[in-house]
Amino acid sequence: MDLQLLASVIVTLFVIMDPPGTVPIFMSLTAQMSAKDRNRSAFQALLVATGVIVVFAIFGQSILNYMHISLAALQGAGGLLLVLIALQLLTGSTSGEENAAKYKNVAFVPLGTPLMAGPGAIVAVMVFVQQSTQLAEYLAVGLGIAVVLASLYLAMRFAGVVQRVLGENGVELVTRIAGLLLSAIAVQMIADSVTAFVKGVA
Numbered sequence: 410m411d412l413q414l415l416a417s418v419i420v421t422l423f424v425i426m427d428p429p430g431t432v433p434i435f436m437s438l439t440a441q442m443s444a445k446d447r448n449r450s451a452f453q454a455l456l457v458a459t460g461v462i463v464v465f466a467i468f469g470q471s472i473l474n475y476m477h478i479s480l481a482a483l484q485g486a487g488g489l490l491l492v493l494i495a496l497q498l499l500t501g502s503t504s505g506e507e508n509a510a511k512y513k514n515v516a517f518v519p520l521g522t523p524l525m526a527g528p529g530a531i532v533a534v535m536v537f538v539q540q541s542t543q544l545a546e547y548l549a550v551g552l553g554i555a556v557v558l559a560s561l562y563l564a565m566r567f568a569g570v571v572q573r574v575l576g577e578n579g580v581e582l583v584t585r586i587a588g589l590l591l592s593a594i595a596v597q598m599i600a601d602s603v604t605a606f607v608k609g610v611a
Contacts, residue, residue, distance in 0.1 A: 411549040418537055418553025424591045425494065425529045426557055428564035429583040432572050434524065435565045438515040450516040451565035457521025459558055462534055466554070469535035480539050481609065485602035487532030491595035494529045498588025525561055529591075536598070 439447045465472075473483065537550045564571055572580065 410552070411543075411545050414537075414541075414546055415549040415553050418550050419556050420590075421533050421537075421594055422530060422553065422557040423560065424587045424594065425491065425527075425533055426525055426561055427498065427584065427587045428557075428560045429571065429575065429580055430498065430587060431520075431524065431561060431564055432568045432575075433577075433580055435520065435568050436572060438520065447568075448566060450520070451562060451568075453514075453516035454520035454525060454565065455558060455562040457517050458525035458561070461522050461526035462530065462554060462558070465531045466534050466538050466550075469538060473535075473539075479605075479609075480536070481602045481605035483532065483539070484536055484598050484605070487529070487536060488595045488598035488602060490528045490532060491591055491598065494527070495588045495592035495595055498584050498591060520565075525558075 435451070439450055442450065472478075473480070534550070534554060537553075538547075541547050541550055575583065
């Protein structure tokens, strides 16, 4: 297995999906639920996010081919999307949380998607899959996705404990650090996209 790729997938998706940052959102959306219903919502959200990620990981290339979109364009678009997400993490934008209350089943929307399996995560997974050519690389990508999804589920499953341990300031700090790292990843994706376009033209 490609351990370097595995680490890259885990770090990238962990920063994008932000399990610690999901804790306060999950707690606010499920505040009126019993412990049993809260746990069921966490599991349902995991299934939704897994399904969305897997579908785009498997059929992403077919979608790109059908729409005549290059990998370089996908990387550039993904980088721009990640910049927006990073800015939200860095500035503490919560408009999505405020609007989320209107949904009947928070496990499907907004928890499963777009909070867990959002545009940034989808694009990142598609890029990793497109760049993989060997079985070891595909295994690394798959395991990396599984690890991050498992961490998201555990963060929601034990949201109360995590929030008590980190405290509001701790969760805030982790979210800001995640935003900083994500912005660097976004810049790198855009740079790779520009390099690919220049090489293609040349």
